Structures are given as C-alpha cells and as structure tokens.
Amino acid sequence: MNPLSKLIFELSKLPGIGEKSATRLAYYILNQDDAYAEGLAGALREAKTKLRYCEECYNFSEVERCETCSDVRRDQGIICIVERPSDVIPIERTGSYRGVFHVLHGLLSPMDGIGPEDLKMKELFTRLKDRDVKEVVFALNPSVEGEATALYLSRLLKPVGVRVSQVAYGIPFGGTIEFTDRQTLGKALENRTELNK
Numbered sequence: 001m002n003p004l005s006k007l008i009f010e011l012s013k014l015p016g017i018g019e020k021s022a023t024r025l026a027y028y029i030l031n032q033d034d035a036y037a038e039g040l041a042g043a044l045r046e047a048k049t050k051l052r053y054c055e056e057c058y059n060f061s062e063v064e065r066c067e068t069c070s071d072v073r074r075d076q077g078i079i080c081i082v083e084r085p086s087d088v089i090p091i092e093r094t095g096s097y098r099g100v101f102h103v104l105h106g107l108l109s110p111m112d113g114i115g116p117e118d119l120k121m122k123e124l125f126t127r128l129k130d131r132d133v134k135e136v137v138f139a140l141n142p143s144v145e146g147e148a149t150a151l152y153l154s155r156l157l158k159p160v161g162v163r164v165s166q167v168a169y170g171i172p173f174g175g176t177i178e179f180t181d182r183q184t185l186g187k188a189l190e191n192r193t194e195l196n197k
C-alpha cells in the first residue's frame with residue numbers, strides 16, 4: 001500500500017469516519033507543514049504510552065490514581081457509574097457533580113456476548129468494600145443495554161446497603177450522555193431518582 005492509501009486506510013478506521021472523510025483528512029494533513037504532522041503523531045504516541053486506567057475508577061490517567069480519585073475536595077462517598085471514559089467529561093462540565101466516577105467500559109449485552117465479567121463490575125464492588133460509599137448514581141445511556149446494566153447492578157447493590165440512584169432522563173431514550181447538552185445533563189443529575197427503595 002502506498003503511503004497515501006495507508007494514511008487514508010488508517011484514518012477510515014476511526015469511528016464516524018468513512019472513506020470520503022478519511023481522504024479529506026489525509027489531504028488536509030499532507031497540506032500542513034511538517035510540524036503539524038509531527039505534532040499529531042507525537043500527541044497520539046504520547047497519549048497512548050502515558051495514559052493508562054486509574055486503578056480506582058478506570059478512567060484514563062497518567063498516574064495510578066487519577067486526579068479525581070485523589071482529590072480530597074471531592075465527595076469520595078458518591079460514585080457515578082458511566083459506560084465509557086468519554087462520558088466523564090460532559091458530566092464534569094455540568095459543574096453540578098462533586099462525587100467520583102466508575103467507568104464500566106461497556107454495558108451488559110447478552111446478544112453481543114458481553115456479560116458482567118467483561119465489564120469493570122468486580123472492581124466496583126472491591127471499591128465499595130474498601131471505601132465508605134454512601135451513594136451510587138447511574139449515568140448510563142438510556143438504552144435497553146443501559147437499563148439492563150443499571151437493573152443488574154442495583155440488584156447486586158441492594159444487600160451492600162448503599163443508596164442507588166439514577167440520573168433523571170431529560171435525555172431521550174436512545175440518546176447518549178456524551179452528546180447531551182450541559183443544561184439537560186446538569187438537571188438530570190440534580191433530579192436523580194432512587195432506584196433501590
């Protein structure tokens with residue numbers, strides 16, 4: 001494969017990028033000066049080598065315990081459960097959440113063969129055992145898988161004795177946390193409802 005085709009091919013693997021967009025991006029990169037391409041390649045390499053999962057919340061982090069998990073000003077007794085690392089940023093941007101996170105890295109989906117052991121569920125319960133947690137808040141995307149995952153976990157959480165709540169959904173069914181506007185998501189967090197009464 002020639003270098004141009006190879007670049008287009010690699011870019012086309014990115015989510016939401018078809019061959020047309022990949023071609024446009026490839027030409028854009030080639031038309032910039034050398035420093036741009038080097039900066040881009042460097043940023044990719046650095047992110048990939050320096051970032052790993054926080055051993056507490058499984059979000060990306062440069063260190064063993066991420067900034068959020070080691071922040072004493074945050075309420076370490078409230079854990080917000082999200083599907084992916086990209087769900088953390090929009091929740092942070094609402095400014096109305098002062099607890100910590102737990103990234104599951106997926107949702108239960110028997111159809112796709114994704115069971116509890118494929119997600120960071122065991123790790124969540126280890127956390128609950130080791131720390132003084134008062135509340136677990138689900139902020140999973142409103143989908144069949146999101147609801148099934150929240151239901152499964154809330155059943156397991158019942159005997160643990162923590163308060164279990166779910167963000168109120170101004171978020172449309174089938175919508176995503178990642179692309180919900182700040183106000184809607186902020187309100188959804190404030191108006192979370194208890195799941196395990």
Ligand SMILES: [Zn+2]
Pocket residue numbers: 054055056057058059061065066067068069
């Ligand atoms: Zn963390």
